[in-house]
Amino acid sequence: xxxxxxxxxxxxxxxxxxxxxxxxxxxxxxxxxxxxxxxxxxxxxxxxxxxxxxxxxxxxxxxxxxxxxxxxxxxxxxxxxxxxxxxxxxxxxxxxxxxxxxxxxxxxxxxxxxxxxxxxxxx
Numbered sequence: 001x002x003x004x005x006x007x008x009x010x011x012x013x014x015x016x017x018x019x020x021x022x023x024x025x026x027x028x029x030x031x032x033x034x035x036x037x038x039x040x041x042x043x044x045x046x047x048x049x050x051x052x053x054x055x056x057x058x059x060x061x062x063x064x065x066x067x068x069x070x071x072x073x074x075x076x077x078x079x080x081x082x083x084x085x086x087x088x089x090x091x092x093x094x095x096x097x098x099x100x101x102x103x104x105x106x107x108x109x110x111x112x113x114x115x116x117x118x119x120x121x122x123x
Contacts, residue, residue: 012097014089022107023083026076029108033073040066072108079108091115 014022040062082088089098093115102109111119 012089012100014100014103018100018104019083019088022088022103023080025107026080026083029076030073030080033069033076036069037066037073040069075108075110078110093118 043062079088082090089103090096091098091112092110094112096112098109098112102113109116
């Protein structure tokens, strides 16, 4: 498991306690997203004769929320997988360390802050 990482002059350390807390956070996120998707599945889109009763915007929001939940769940599952393979906390682009503070805020982060900014600027 990753316990010490260095990025340039910035020392980034993930303690065993940090990793345990991050794993717990990811497991909670996974349960939340799985439940959210179960709820979306239990509330299917209305039949054609019921559609006028539901606002088109409400249907669109539900579709987007379900898609977002699936994306976050996939990111969470990938992060848990990286923990199992001892690659958690490594940037997918530069292979440097993802900053500790960033992981504590976004435990499923795949990129360090610099690479994330580069990716967003390229969009």
